[in-house]
Each structure stands twice: as structure tokens, then as C-alpha cells.
Amino acid sequence: MxxxxxxxxxxxxxxxxxxxxxxxxxxxxxxxxxxxxxxxxxxxxxxxxxxxxxxxxxxxxxxxxxxxxxxxxxxxxxxxxxxxxxxxxxxxxxxxxxxxxxxxxxxxxxxxxxxxxxxxxxxxxxxxxxxxxxxxxxxxxxxxxxAEGGWSGWRPFVCVNRVKECENVDSFYFRPTDGGAVPAYKAGQYATVRIHSKALDLTQPRQYTLSCPPGEGVLRITVKAIHGRAGAPDGLVSNHLHTHVHVGDVVEFSAPTGSFVIDELKAESPVVLIAAGIGITPMVPMLEELAVKNPLRRVHFLYSTQNLAHYPLKKEVDATVKGMPNAAKGVFFTEPGEDDHLGEDYDAVGRITVDRIRSFCQDPDADFYLCGPIDFMKEIAAGLKQIGVIAPRIHTEAFGTGGLE
CATH class of the missing domain: 1.10.490.10 (Globins)
Structure with a gap:
């Protein structure tokens, strides 16, 4: 004391x-x-x-x-x-x-x-x-x-499937090597993968969002291979996964955790999911879980990426929104490709701004969930506060170390 x-x-x-x-x-x-x-x-x-x-x-x-x-x-x-x-x-x-x-x-x-x-x-x-x-x-x-299927420490999982989502982004599906169950984690939570780097002679952990909703008996992570720019090195663990982990290979996971989840006590209030880049990964299981648990809830999904070639998990988004009568999506391409179709693949050119959020979503009592680059989230969070959204209604997930404050 x-x-x-x-x-x-x-x-x-x-x-x-x-x-x-x-x-x-x-x-x-x-x-x-x-x-x-x-x-x-x-x-x-x-x-x-x-x-x-x-x-x-x-x-x-x-x-x-x-x-x-x-x-x-x-x-x-x-x-x-x-x-x-x-x-x-x-x-x-x-x-x-x-x-x-x-x-x-x-x-x-x-x-x-x-x-x-x-x-x-x-x-x-x-x-x-x-x-x-x-x-x-x-x-x-x-x-x-x-928890049923839960554990403490590190548990080995075997890769049972790998799917290319888009350029530089793959999804990896894992099951426990012990044949046991996977715990009923919450959509939006993450788990930590641990790999050994021979180059550094170092074991390294990284957190990745679980990109499919719970209940499917697997842990799925959707990983972007980070290629360094302006002198920055390539992503160590992301590139290790892309280069070395295939069906049959084993990695270690810690148990799922995280507080970036839909507030179940606000079942009647609208939800706005706003993501950029690989920040889409927690939004997809959130969207899919909402479709199962509360399919009539008002939901807005806003997403920004370069173009169709850089849009992971698009099929899941389209199918889920289509099945929710009160859901809508707005997809923004900053650099549309020649074969990308306005009104089909994307809805607007440019980046997500607060003005555009207001045009796509008119619900003042909504809860906003943000995930993407730190600068993107800071800009959107600041803009939302300027238009009167109170801080408790703005929820963020920052990958890696640090946060918005």
C-alpha cells in the first residue's frame, strides 16, 4: 500500500x-x-x-x-x-x-x-x-x-487447410494435434501463434485475429505477408507462415482472448463495423456471428482497401450481408483495377471519411467498431467524436503493440 x-x-x-x-x-x-x-x-x-x-x-x-x-x-x-x-x-x-x-x-x-x-x-x-x-x-x-476445450500455455495445432484470399493474404485453418475440442471463443478475439526463426535463432509470438466465427472446430487466421518498405524489414512471422506453413505442419497457439467483441447487452442498438486493409479480419466473424444471433439487427459494414485484388474474405462479407435484411455495406477502393466494377465490387472511390460514414449510416445511437492502421483509426475515432459520438460507443482494435492513446 x-x-x-x-x-x-x-x-x-x-x-x-x-x-x-x-x-x-x-x-x-x-x-x-x-x-x-x-x-x-x-x-x-x-x-x-x-x-x-x-x-x-x-x-x-x-x-x-x-x-x-x-x-x-x-x-x-x-x-x-x-x-x-x-x-x-x-x-x-x-x-x-x-x-x-x-x-x-x-x-x-x-x-x-x-x-x-x-x-x-x-x-x-x-x-x-x-x-x-x-x-x-x-x-x-x-x-x-x-472453458470446454480450453487450455493454458502453448498448445500444438496442425494446419488442415490453407486458402489464398487475395494478393499477399492467405487463410490458415488449424486443429489441435491432441484431437481435443476448440473453445467457444468470441467473434473478434485473437490468439497468439508462436514460431521459431532459424535466421534469428529466436522464438517469436504474434497475435492474429481468429477470422471465422466460433463453433467450426478450427482456429482460422487470415494473414497478410508484410513486405517491408522504406528500409523496414519484412514481417518475420507473417512471412514465415506464408513460406513455411502448409497442410500438415504444426505451430503452437495460446488460448483465444481479447475484449474487441460485440457488446451483447446492446442487442437493439445499431452496429457499424469500419475496417481498412487487413483490419477486416475481426469484422468478418463479428458480422457472421451477428447474422446468426441477431439477424434483424441494423448493421453497417464499411471497408476500405486498394482494389478487388486486395480484398480478402469478400465472399463471406457479401453472403452474410445479403442474408441480413437490415444490413448494408459500403466498400471503398482507393485504386480501383481496370476490371473492378463500381456497384458490384465496390461502392465508392477513395477512403472512408466521417462525412461518408454519415451518408452510409444515419444511426446516432450506433456503436462503432474500428480496426485497421493506427492512423486510420485515430482519424476515424477523432471524426466520430467531432460529430457527437461519445467515446464509450467507439471500440478499437490495434494489432501488435500500442493503441490509440
Whole structure:
């Protein structure tokens, strides 16, 4: 339990974290991964190289410090972090390692400013946060292991089918090698795939949305092969899957998790699903699940991509919307192909904007679900707020590390 004096010390470090938080987290990760190299197999190597992991941790530490006396404000963030940790198999004993390196980094980066009192305050604050996350994660692990077909840790799955969806995008279908059941996950949730890279001599995890609705006895992931641009490397795991995983090959999965799901308590309110690029993957199972559970619900599906050659899962979208009398879709192509047909393959040229959302959807009490590139979601979320959509009605899913805040 933090004392009032310790709370004030933590709050006083907020300006320092705003100015030097990323420097601190860079030092922390370098220190920890050097001292405990086994943890290199837990973290996304690409996010370490490009700094996304460091920036995400700096933002999280800053948010924690700024709300140290109002932790209830962090409830949603805690749940999201706990889900990510469970998807990676993080265990309670690893928090001691992180804490040791974090406190040492505070001393080494802040120097004389890291007084014994400040370090003691951060030690108490870290323990408080660790206890909160460990409890949240244990609750998720309990949910996962007690569910029918559920498990904890890593479970081997064999690829039973592979389908090319469009250019650079394939769907992979997996069943458990043990012959057991697959848990009844929720549409929109994700699972983590773990592969071993011989090139890096490194085991690497990646989260992928489960792109088919539950109940089909398989885990399907729809993966875009990421080709690096402007000096950025190719996607390690996505390209490994495209190059090396075929029918009969085995990969490991963690249990499904995630909070980017349709709110079942709002069965009467309209739903607007807005996606760009590979962000379509959670939207398709959401759409299909709505068609089964609530086929009369008002649903708008808006999607932006280059053209027909870059439109994965189109058949599922068309068939599902066609079977829902109160559903409509608006598809936007930024670079229509010569053989793409307006009114058949797509509905408009250009990108999704808030004005276009208003023309396709006139429901002011709708819930909006966004998935796609971070900049795309930030732009759409900001625009929705400007036209009066309240924040609790805007739901987002960010692939990989970080989020919209």
C-alpha cells in the first residue's frame, strides 16, 4: 500500500516521464534483455528494433503515474494489458525480473534525481501494479483453462487447410494435434501463434485475429505477408507462415482472448463495423456471428482497401450481408483495377471519411467498431467524436503493440 507521501512522489515524476519516459524504457529493455536473454523469446523483436515496445511501455508507465491516486480510470487498460500478457504466457514470477530491472533503470537513467525515497516509492508502486496485473491475468487464465476445450500455455495445432484470399493474404485453418475440442471463443478475439526463426535463432509470438466465427472446430487466421518498405524489414512471422506453413505442419497457439467483441447487452442498438486493409479480419466473424444471433439487427459494414485484388474474405462479407435484411455495406477502393466494377465490387472511390460514414449510416445511437492502421483509426475515432459520438460507443482494435492513446 502506497503512503500519501509516496503517491505525491510518483505524481511528481509525471513531467520527467513525459520528457524522458522513452529513454527510460529503452534503457530498461536493453538492460533486461541483456541480463535475462530468455525473455527475448517473449517480446516482439521487430517492435524492439523500431521502438514501438519502448514507446508503448513509456505511455503505460506515464498513465499509471498520472492516475496513481485514481486507478479505477485504468480498468480497461489493465484488462487489455492482462489479455496481451496471457496471450504471451506471462507468469507471476517474471514480474520480479521486470521490477528489478525497472528500478535499476530508474536509478541509472535519473542519476542523482533518483533519491532513495523516490526509488522506494516506485518499488511500492510497481508492486501495487504487479499485484493488480497478476490478479487480472490469473482470472483470465482460470477462464481459459476451465472453458470446454480450453487450455493454458502453448498448445500444438496442425494446419488442415490453407486458402489464398487475395494478393499477399492467405487463410490458415488449424486443429489441435491432441484431437481435443476448440473453445467457444468470441467473434473478434485473437490468439497468439508462436514460431521459431532459424535466421534469428529466436522464438517469436504474434497475435492474429481468429477470422471465422466460433463453433467450426478450427482456429482460422487470415494473414497478410508484410513486405517491408522504406528500409523496414519484412514481417518475420507473417512471412514465415506464408513460406513455411502448409497442410500438415504444426505451430503452437495460446488460448483465444481479447475484449474487441460485440457488446451483447446492446442487442437493439445499431452496429457499424469500419475496417481498412487487413483490419477486416475481426469484422468478418463479428458480422457472421451477428447474422446468426441477431439477424434483424441494423448493421453497417464499411471497408476500405486498394482494389478487388486486395480484398480478402469478400465472399463471406457479401453472403452474410445479403442474408441480413437490415444490413448494408459500403466498400471503398482507393485504386480501383481496370476490371473492378463500381456497384458490384465496390461502392465508392477513395477512403472512408466521417462525412461518408454519415451518408452510409444515419444511426446516432450506433456503436462503432474500428480496426485497421493506427492512423486510420485515430482519424476515424477523432471524426466520430467531432460529430457527437461519445467515446464509450467507439471500440478499437490495434494489432501488435500500442493503441490509440
Amino acid at each position: 502506497l503512503t500519501p507521501a509516496q503517491i505525491e512522489l510518483i505524481k511528481a515524476t509525471v513531467p520527467v516521464l513525459q520528457a524522458h519516459g522513452v529513454d527510460l524504457t529503452k534503457h530498461f529493455y536493453k538492460r533486461m534483455l541483456t541480463g535475462n536473454p530468455e525473455l527475448r523469446h517473449v517480446f516482439n523483436h521487430a517492435h524492439q528494433v523500431h521502438g514501438a515496445q519502448q514507446q508503448a511501455l513509456a505511455a503505460a508507465v506515464l498513465a499509471y503515474a498520472a492516475n496513481i491516486d485514481h486507478l479505477e480510470r485504468l480498468g480497461g487498460a489493465v484488462r487489455q494489458i492482462a489479455e496481451r500478457h496471457c496471450s504471451l504466457g506471462i507468469r507471476p514470477e517474471q514480474y520480479a525480473i521486470v521490477g528489478r530491472h525497472l528500478l535499476a533503470s530508474i536509478k541509472e537513467v535519473l542519476g542523482e534525481a533518483a533519491t532513495p525515497e523516490l526509488v522506494d516509492a516506485w518499488a511500492a508502486a510497481y508492486k501495487q501494479l504487479a499485484d493488480i496485473l497478476i490478479a487480472a491475468e490469473q482470472s483470465i487464465y482460470n477462464e481459459q483453462t476451465t
